[in-house]
Amino acid sequence: MKGISYSSYGGPEVLAYGEVRDPKVGPDSVLVKVRAAAVNPVDWKCREGYLDGILEPVFPVVPGWDVSGVVIRPGVSVTEFGVGDEVIGYVREDLLSRGTFAEYVAAPLRTLARKPRNLSFEEAAGLPLVGLTAYQVLVKVLQIRRGETVLVHAAAGGVGSIAVQLARHLGARVIGTASRANHDFVRGLGGEPVEYGEGLGERVRGLAPEGVDAAFDTVGGESLRVSANLLAPEGRLVSIADADVFDYGGRYYFVRPDAEDLLRVSELAEQGAVSVHVSETFPLERAADAHRLSEQGRTRGKIVVTVDWETEGGGGGGQGR
Known part of the structure; x- marks a missing residue:
């Protein structure tokens, strides 16, 4: 599948667009077809190596923790989501390894909730973290x-x-x-x-x-x-x-993945209690530019990276082999 990755710590220039390893779907995870992924300051701080003391990198690292997309394959033990369900996720694991800046991500159940129905995929991607x-x-x-x-x-x-x-x-x-x-x-x-x-x-x-x-x-x-x-x-x-x-x-405080909390946040968005302002979007291949903009520290709301399936093609490589 196509994605963004980096093989060493460094500036935005270490981010490369190309083939990355396909995700494997564990029994308590689902394979999500990524529609959008938000950029957060922690993403470029991880890329720079600032969190090396608490998060072990497994290079090449696919960055990104926020995602919105569609379930295309539930794990064998999953009953909470089915094929076609629209979801959001704060997909942070204990290692820096398989992130959301790719065509697909295998997301553990503890990181997911249903997507707010009133938000676009771009807006929804900016909500989890x-x-x-x-x-x-x-x-x-x-x-x-x-x-x-x-x-x-x-x-x-x-x-x-x-x-x-x-x-x-x-x-x-x-x-x-x-x-x-x-x-x-x-x-x-x-x-x-x-x-x-x-x-x-x-x-x-x-x-x-x-x-x-x-x-x-x-x-x-x-x-x-x-x-x-x-x-x-x-x-x-x-x-x-x-x-x-x-x-x-x-x-x-360091935010933690929590499916119940994320569902509550999704419900608040559907009720109109909270909304997400997307300041700018970038196609997946321009993720380095999205990181550069985030590093300026002057963003109103969120910066989002999108996967355009009409042009990306979404080839079979990400189907969870």
Whole structure:
């Protein structure tokens, strides 16, 4: 089958488009015909080798953890999905090996849920990682309650934009940091935008003089320090970007695959509680360009890579031999 792979750590130039090994479908997995796969910052961080200390690479690595597509072959023990079912997945395993930037991926059941019926494949591909992250942090870790004030950093980004919507759905007031160019976008999500940078603490205090009940850090560094100083008594702090959060009495969180959580996220999307903004799409063979754009760190919403089956052909090579 066709796919993207890299045989050593490095920049976007190590990503090669061509033949990659066909996936084998285990008893508790399904073979998914990939329609779209989202780019996340963790993808290029893995490619650069930044996660080498926690994820063993098996080269050549096919990158990508997010996917939307169609089930074409269930594993022998699978009863949850059948041929033709449309699914989304956060297909992260314990090794860097078989990712979603390919024509097919073998996805374990624990990584999958049905695709929201009201989202396109491109939009749906952008939901799993960011949706799970926002859901697990806000609902399970921060345990946001109605009437609370939540500070969300990078509120126009992938995780941030979902977090703003979900926190509003939970009944919270949301203050979101964003560049001035993205303030209207954040308002449209239901948040109150503030410009990041020097003076951020004072700007947030102007909106929430008593402090915020919870802060969701997606940036790290100075944003983390400012967040800690803005917490109300008994305020909670979580970071997905900077382990120094422990120094401020907060918690570091790395999203995990969870089929039940992902199904809940899918249901929230169908209810209109959360939506996915796709800023740009790239064909599979231009995945390196998608990585370059993601590395600039200025994306509104999500960047998505698509597999065009009319031109790709989808040859029989990926049928799960």
